[in-house]
Amino acid sequence: DAGVIQSPRHEVTEMGQEVTLRCKPISGHDYLFWYRQTMMRGLELLIYFNNNVPIDDSGMPEDRFSAKMPNASFSTLKIQPSEPRDSAVYFCASSLLGGGRNEQYFGPGTRLTVT
Amino acid sequence: AQKVTQAQTEISVVEKEDVTLDCVYETRDTTYYLFWYKQPPSGELVFLIRRNSFDEQNEISGRYSWNFQKSTSSFNFTITASQVVDSAVYFCALSEAQTGNQFYFGTGTSLTVIP
Numbered sequence: 001d002a003g004v005i006q007s008p009r010h011e012v013t014e015m016g017q018e019v020t021l022r023c024k025p026i027s028g029h030d031y032l033f034w035y036r037q038t039m040m041r042g043l044e045l046l047i048y049f050n051n052n053v054p055i056d057d058s059g060m061p062e063d064r065f066s067a068k069m070p071n072a073s074f075s076t077l078k079i080q081p082s083e084p085r086d087s088a089v090y091f092c093a094s095s096l097l098g099g100g101r102n103e104q105y106f107g108p109g110t111r112l113t114v115t
Numbered sequence: 116a117q118k119v120t121q122a123q124t125e126i127s128v129v130e131k132e133d134v135t136l137d138c139v140y141e142t143r144d145t146t147y148y149l150f151w152y153k154q155p156p157s158g159e160l161v162f163l164i165r166r167n168s169f170d171e172q173n174e175i176s177g178r179y180s181w182n183f184q185k186s187t188s189s190f191n192f193t194i195t196a197s198q199v200v201d202s203a204v205y206f207c208a209l210s211e212a213q214t215g216n217q218f219y220f221g222t223g224t225s226l227t228v229i230p
Contacts, residue, residue: 031216033216043206089158095216100147100148100210100212100218102165108157108158
């Protein structure tokens with residue numbers, strides 16, 4: 001079975017540009033999570049969805065960040081405009097059930113560099 | 116307050132040595148779940164194990180074993196006869212039933228196995 005798929009794997013962009021990260025969760029998983037990983041802050045949960053509905057976006061750092069899940073097999077995380085401090089690895093994860101009853105499976109991540 | 120503490124930032128061992136990675140957690144919830152993830156140099160996060168708060172039985176999977184002790188709020192991970200392929204960053208995580216889907220990750224322990 002295919003795992004969580006993320007694209008692109010690497011993204012280099014200039015400050016001020018719009019960046020869109022994409023994620024396809026594991027088929028049948030009802031929960032989708034977006035994380036950001038940096039050396040300074042470790043792994044941070046940005047937002048998660050249940051059945052395509054955003055449930056908790058309290059981790060989204062600023063209004064420049066937005067996430068959507070138009071259907072069960074696709075989600076995007078958009079940064080507009082991007083800033084150098086957004087440079088990080090962004091992970092998408094999915095799980096079958098919520099509340100920790102199932103493990104989260106992570107995608108390979110998108111390494112974002114904003115110059 | 117940090118809910119998951121991994122006090123060991125970096126560990127180096129020589130191949131074939133045993134190594135234990137410590138994880139101490141903090142929660143007031145009676146129902147919670149503990150996890151270990153491995154992040155090899157390639158960057159992806161690989162799920163290793165999930166434990167719920169009602170199951171204190173130790174688990175063994177090949178060279179990996181986990182010791183869950185509620186009395187000390189610890190969920191330690193031991194690798195027996197370490198191999199170079201075990202070199203990675205290992206994360207411990209906690210999920211509480213009351214707070215739903217928030218995974219609290221530790222800061223990780225970087226393990227280097229020297230051949």
